Amino acid sequence: MIQNFTLHTHTAGFDGRHSESEMITRAADMGFDTIGISNHFIVHPDIRRAHFYIPAKSRKYDAIYSASFDEVIPRFIAHYERLERAAENAKINVLRGMEVDFFDTPQWYHGFESALRTLRPDYIICACHFIEFAGGLCNVHDMANAGPDIQKKMLAMYWQKIRTAAASGIFSWMAHIDLPKKVGLGADEYWGDAENKTVSALAKCKIPVEINTGGKRIGVPEPYPSARIMRMIANNNVPVLLSDDAHSCDQIGRDFESAHVLAQKCGIKNFLTLQKILDFSNKTL
Template sequence: MTQNFTMHSHTTFSDGKSSLSEMVEQAKKIGFSKIGISDHLIIHKNIDKSPSWEMMSSKPDAHIYKKDFKSALPEFQKHCDELRNFSEKAKFKILIGFEVDFFTYDGWLDEMKEFLSHLDYDYLISGNHFLFTDNCEIIYNIHKNIADFADNEQIKNLVSNHFKTIKKSAESGLFKFVAHIDYVRKMGNQYCQPHDFAGEKAALIKSLKENNTGTEISTKGLRKIGDYYPAPEILRQIAAEGVKVIISDDAHRTTELGYDFDKAEQELQKYGIINRITE
């Protein structure tokens, strides 16, 4: 049977285009048994110093980028309360998640853990949308205009570090699963060909298994780049290591809920991926 829920979805609280009530309404309509709402949680002390800031801040969803944990806390607490209350009112199971950008500058992880200790949530997804070097002081949005900010050699180093960052997020033990492992393909396939970063990819997938952290096959890739995240060579390694997988739509609007889940199920079966995240 094809998975009848999503754990990766967004509402207007972050950059989704549909409200919570619209998403829940649709989830019921298509026969979902529950919905995990995983709005973005992106906090970096220098986010407004990013070379990508002009582009990011000019978008309608610029409010999702935060630079300070303390001032961000009240709205996240209120969001959690609203989800709990709505779940009860709608008589529908809503799991409260967040899609967290994992940063690696000194102090970030401790601050994030402290922040999370004040939130009533159910699970976390590691979803990484930025490139940076190990000290993580300056971050670049993963975007088609990456060539404006860095030359090919720099981009190579940034992407290599990106896979290492996702590995660190798995090692933190905070996350149920990591999202869109090879999201960097969004910048253009030339930045991450199947044979590129083979060592980084293999180490990441091994660490997912070791840290009992899952990953997703995302049909958002089908909508954005005409292929799943992740690419076939990564799916093969996931199968070989026995990493747990969930099908994700990464829905940002009602029409994306459950998007091509049947196809994704067939894809997983093709690789013999049977170990799944069910709750």
Template sequence: MLKVQNFSYHNHTNFSDGKCSLKEMVEQAKKIGFCEMGISDHLIVHKNIEQSPSWPKLSGRYASTVYRKDFKKCLPEFQRHCEEIRKISKQEKIKLYVGFEVDFFTYEGWLEELKEFLSQLDYDYLVSGNHFMSNEKGDTIINIDCIKGITDTIKDLPEYIANHFGAMKKSAESGLYSFLAHIDYIRKLGDNICGPHQYVENKIEVLKVLQENNMGIEISTKGLRKINDFYPCSEILDKIAELGIKTVISDDAHNIDELGSDFEKAEKELTKHNITHRLKF
């Protein structure tokens, strides 16, 4: 019988943009037989986020709980969130890890600020989840979810996309992250801008840096819900197998119904691609 991964390290609560409370997510995890779970709410801090060309669309969505411009200001909230997870982990009969899905930004000073922030946080792991593209200096960012309709206005789109993959590489080089989320998230923009066969070299470069830095990668069933395919696509899964990068199945659940969803399909996909090196804390 197929053995299916019975834990998830990438999911969200209503601390960021999830629909359910931490308690509801934990209850569901126990109900579906998870042995452990990591909570990885968003940590997205960029000094110029409000000047982003995608901000008008972005600001309506969870602006106060997801998108932030100042590390120091949001620290107390994040500290309380970590405490809450530790408390519930003690009460419930399931091991909980405290994680965060962190967008990596590249402007001068950002990494030092992140490290200072993390030094004051009782957390276990970070997921590199990158939802933005940026200019070379990293001081202008554009959210991929909010780009539909404005792609024509971005003159240097290929450069912005290349920098998006560049940020993933730098996140791996930082040594702060456990695994990379949705490497080809950008496929959301549609096949005419970034289909599975475009930017393949950029993705492979990212994989090589993951391997060099012993960082893992996820296969995400969220792709099935968004673009009817896994993140990453088949071609990249073959490369992951070849490079022996440790892989974890993620649901990127934003509500209880998404927790553990399509894990059996993901297991079969990993088997199909001969991916045997798996990530478990």
């Protein structure tokens, strides 16, 4: 097995399809030693005013968006309780994770720190699904719909946000760092400089990056990050792990082999063990 653990997964009650116990059983059947569940932890006071909230509500995954920490914490307590019960009967190790959207405000830091004291996750994945632009929250679809000049500004802000999040020292690793690729943005050579600057910053912070194969689910043919960024990761010796970003049982471990081959082709050698990830997470938590 290329990697005997999978830590970036989602379950029902958030935006995944299957329950905690169904995900654990499938991972065990596939031969994994460890599964971690990392549902979305997204808290922003304006989240219900964002464009993307309406389609999320109609497609019934609005539960991932919270306007306050008081809303999200009970949801995670209930989820972690289900996870603990499922883990009791599991044949493999089960870890408590979260995929957290980073917002660089004193209110967010304060709320997040107190949430951590209550929830005590084993690791925290950093995601930047949104940028704050012109007084509102924008996701990658909003970026795709913007005019060329605004789009350029938004993408530059996105890369800056990744660097700020990495430097915060809060996170165990960075998720899908070139997420705007999801909507076809950022592939141009022009963005090589921003990517390079970002990967150097990640190396400086000693924060790992995931190679995320979950894009296939929505038609992205290659993993996050691109081969261009993978070569930068190799040059800077940034540690990596493989993530499936599974939102259902059948997505667990998907494309790990081909992603591993591509990463090696790009020169990546620094693949993390589970122990190293947990050691790193213990330092940040």
